[in-house]
Amino acid sequence: MAKLAIDGGDPVRKEPFPRWPVFGDEEREALDEVLTGGQWGIGGEKVDLLVEEFSRLHQTEFAVAVTTGTDALQIALTAASAGPGDEVIVPAYTFAATATAVFMANAMPVFVDIDPDTYCLDAGQIESAITGRTKAIIPVHLAGHSAEMDAIMSIARRRGLIVIEDCAQAHLAEWDGRKAGSIGDLGCFSFQSSKNITSGEGGMIVTNNRDFADKCWSLHNCGRERGGAWYKHPYLGGNFRMTQFQAALLLVQMDRAADQAKIRTENAAYLTAKFEQIEGIRPLKVDEHVTAHAYHLYILRYDQKAFAGVSREKFIEALAAEGIPAASGYVPLYGEGFVADALQRLNFLPSNRKRKTISLPVTERACNKEAVWLTQNLLLGTKEDMDSIVAAISKIKENIGDLVAK
Numbered sequence: 474m475a476k477l478a479i480d481g482g483d484p485v486r487k488e489p490f491p492r493w494p495v496f497g498d499e500e501r502e503a504l505d506e507v508l509t510g511g512q513w514g515i516g517g518e519k520v521d522l523l524v525e526e527f528s529r530l531h532q533t534e535f536a537v538a539v540t541t542g543t544d545a546l547q548i549a550l551t552a553a554s555a556g557p558g559d560e561v562i563v564p565a566y567t568f569a570a571t572a573t574a575v576f577m578a579n580a581m582p583v584f585v586d587i588d589p590d591t592y593c594l595d596a597g598q599i600e601s602a603i604t605g606r607t608k609a610i611i612p613v614h615l616a617g618h619s620a621e622m623d624a625i626m627s628i629a630r631r632r633g634l635i636v637i638e639d640c641a642q643a644h645l646a647e648w649d650g651r652k653a654g655s656i657g658d659l660g661c662f663s664f665q666s667s668k669n670i671t672s673g674e675g676g677m678i679v680t681n682n683r684d685f686a687d688k689c690w691s692l693h694n695c696g697r698e699r700g701g702a703w704y705k706h707p708y709l710g711g712n713f714r715m716t717q718f719q720a721a722l723l724l725v726q727m728d729r730a731a732d733q734a735k736i737r738t739e740n741a742a743y744l745t746a747k748f749e750q751i752e753g754i755r756p757l758k759v760d761e762h763v764t765a766h767a768y769h770l771y772i773l774r775y776d777q778k779a780f781a782g783v784s785r786e787k788f789i790e791a792l793a794a795e796g797i798p799a800a801s802g803y804v805p806l807y808g809e810g811f812v813a814d815a816l817q818r819l820n821f822l823p824s825n826r827k828r829k830t831i832s833l834p835v836t837e838r839a840c841n842k843e844a845v846w847l848t849q850n851l852l853l854g855t856k857e858d859m860d861s862i863v864a865a866i867s868k869i870k871e872n873i874g875d876l877v878a879k
């Protein structure tokens with residue numbers, strides 16, 4: 474029996490996984506072009522080129538480049554007229570921004586549970602969360618796997634609701650050949666450091682609706698009107714404009730994205746096949762409608778029972794010692810401090826306050842004991858790198874007795 478690295482044994486691997494972000498001379502040259510060109514902000518051509526290219530790639534007619542994914546969501550919500558007194562349905566298993574953006578738009582998030590096989594919003598539970606105040610639904614394409622867009626769109630159309638896709642983790646992802654962001658009324662992307670296409674920070678709103686596109690444009694540009702005078706502000710808006718530096722980086726990063734997506738997809742399929750042999754490790758499923766998965770994360774479902782009762786946290790610690798970085802991920806959003814803080818600050822009605830006490834079983838299982846995340850840069854490795862992940866998990870399983878007493 475091998476000695477686990479957590480007990481001082483030899484780790485399965487010592488080399489780091491591929492670094493993220495990936496960059497080269499192309500990024501340097503693109504940044505230098507903006508630097509020396511002198512148009513660092515509005516007026517330069519890179520943002521316009523990016524908007525054109527991004528909307529083409531994501532099959533939408535319009536796009537607005539903004540500062541962050543969080544701002545993209547807030548702007549999209551405001552453009553969709555979600556505001557005071559409105560409710561917006563969101564999954565409870567997502568990054569905080571999906572819900573904080575709703576509060577920042579002065580509306581109220583209503584948390585719904587996730588599908589146990591995909592961790593995306595459970596479409597079957599949406600109807601029961603709809604009230605007379607519901608304005609919109611924000612499905613999150615979690616980890617790069619599209620939410621169930623047919624069912625969600627059909628509920629939304631029947632009930633007169635706006636759908637804002639949270640595509641922060643889903644660049645180039647597809648549902649039945651349709652790109653993430655192109656199916657709902659609006660789609661919001663993030664280019665924050667960890668994302669599959671990145672400029673450190675940044676965001677994008679996509680839509681096929683001209684009215685929404687114009688509203689988003691105005692909201693992100695100080696309330697100006699397209700084609701209007703610089704010192705004329707017919708609407709209430711902020712400055713959420715992307716810089717030309719970010720756009721220059723993103724144009725190059727986008728050129729790399731398709732090849733990187735192919736490597737991640739191949740490695741994910743390889744891992745999934747291997748994990749079939751390990752009892753107690755079940756990767757999330759891929760819905761048959763998903764024609765492209767962005768694999769921003771590769772998520773395993775850890776079954777403590779199959780690992781002699783060893784907690785997920787201890788398992789992750791042992792994995793890290795073997796040279797495999799992994800994380801447990803989110804906590805249920807409805808228990809986060811920002812919810813209580815926002816309810817108090819925005820002075821929501823007492824009937825809404827009750828929502829704080831909700832408990833969503835699948836979300837809680839994923840957050841508290843099941844989910845193990847591997848980040849997208851790991852999937853950019855070689856087959857040998859993937860084998861080392863499998864080997865480390867197998868080694869822990871074979872020596873699980875050594876972890877039981879800890």
Ligand SMILES: Cc1ncc(COP(=O)(O)O)c(C=O)c1O
Nearest residue numbers: 541542543568570641663664665
């Ligand atoms: C699901 C989800 N929504 C929204 C965001 C917010 O994006 P940003 O960090 O660019 O504000 C993120 C990323 O951080 C995310 O993962």
